[in-house]
Amino acid sequence: MPVQSIEPQRLYRQIADQLRALIAQGEFATGARLPAERDLARQFGVSRPSVREALIALEVEGWVEVRTGSGVYVQDRAHRKAAPVAAHEWGPLELIRARRVVEGETAALAATHVRRKHVDAMTEAIAQMRELADRNVMPLEGDRAFHLAIVEACDNVVLAETVQGFWDSRKGPIFSRLGGHFETVPSWRAAIVEHEAVRDAIAARDAAAARTAMHEHMDKAHQRFSASWRRARRTA
Numbered sequence: 001m002p003v004q005s006i007e008p009q010r011l012y013r014q015i016a017d018q019l020r021a022l023i024a025q026g027e028f029a030t031g032a033r034l035p036a037e038r039d040l041a042r043q044f045g046v047s048r049p050s051v052r053e054a055l056i057a058l059e060v061e062g063w064v065e066v067r068t069g070s071g072v073y074v075q076d077r078a079h080r081k082a083a084p085v086a087a088h089e090w091g092p093l094e095l096i097r098a099r100r101v102v103e104g105e106t107a108a109l110a111a112t113h114v115r116r117k118h119v120d121a122m123t124e125a126i127a128q129m130r131e132l133a134d135r136n137v138m139p140l141e142g143d144r145a146f147h148l149a150i151v152e153a154c155d156n157v158v159l160a161e162t163v164q165g166f167w168d169s170r171k172g173p174i175f176s177r178l179g180g181h182f183e184t185v186p187s188w189r190a191a192i193v194e195h196e197a198v199r200d201a202i203a204a205r206d207a208a209a210a211r212t213a214m215h216e217h218m219d220k221a222h223q224r225f226s227a228s229w230r231r232a233r234r235t236a
Contacts, residue, residue: 012053012091015044019054020063023074033113034064034072049226053091055173060085060169060173066181085174093225099166100218103147107198107214108165108207121149122199126192133188138179144168146195150202150230178225187224 019040023027034040037055041048055072058064064072090098110118128142144167151163157214169175201209 010091010094011046011090011092012057013085013087015040015046015050015054015177016057016085017045018133019147020061023063027161028144030074031075032074033070034074036071042218047097049093049222050091052226053093054176056092056178056228059084060177060190068097068181087174090169091169092172093222095166095169095175096218096222096225099163100215100222102159102162102166103150103218104211104214106154106159107209109156109159110150111202111205111207111210112156114153114202114205118149118153119199119203121152122146122202124196125149126195126199129188129192129195133185133192134180136185137194139188141171143191146199150198153202182225182227190224191221192218229233 015235019034023084034037035043037048037051040051044051055064055066059066059072064076065075085146124176125142125146129139129144132139147167148160151160154160170179194213197213198210198217201213
């Protein structure tokens with residue numbers, strides 16, 4: 001009997017699949033506004049971040065449109081893409097939580113192994129971030145260089161490749177679209193200050209402070225991406 005292999009789905013994809021089916025069945029007509037995130041989370045029995053990831057996936061695919069200060073609306077079929085978001089893509093908010101766990105420890109470990117060249121690399125990365133933010137350009141490469149400089153101080157290739165994989169996953173369409181709604185020059189300036197706190201704790205060889213500073217950075221990043229749609233800078 002010909003069968004297809006069964007693969008476990010990420011939670012946000014399960015939510016997106018159900019919402020997509022409801023739209024296709026006419027439960028939500030073209031132009032209709034979907035229920036608020038908190039209401040969908042309650043109905044699905046999941047967290048609001050998981051619902052947000054599902055809605056962003058549907059927006060990437062052209063099923064819905066996020067309108068700043070208003071809500072999420074069903075798009076006309078003509079706007080929908082044929083191919084769904086890749087099944088292997090991580091949800092960005094779930095990714096940030098995973099990074100909090102791993103990078104909190106790499107920051108602490110770096111504080112016990114750091115050398116001058118690593119601190120200099122972090123400082124250079126922060127300067128690059130600030131220079132790009134001043135030009136109204138998202139400082140992604142500086143951000144990447146900063147986090148890789150930390151993990152390089154740990155002298156562990158497995159950790160280095162893990163952190164690099166985490167960071168590079170933010171190039172996916174869901175993370176990119178979410179960032180398009182919430183990443184602004186002020187948000188990047190706030191992130192730069194958080195990076196400086198991490199750098200300073202590592203340079204001081206204070207493992208506990210480095211862990212705490214990284215946790216605070218990831219928590220604030222999660223909060224920025226979880227803010228009300230009314231605070232989004234524009235409609236994507």
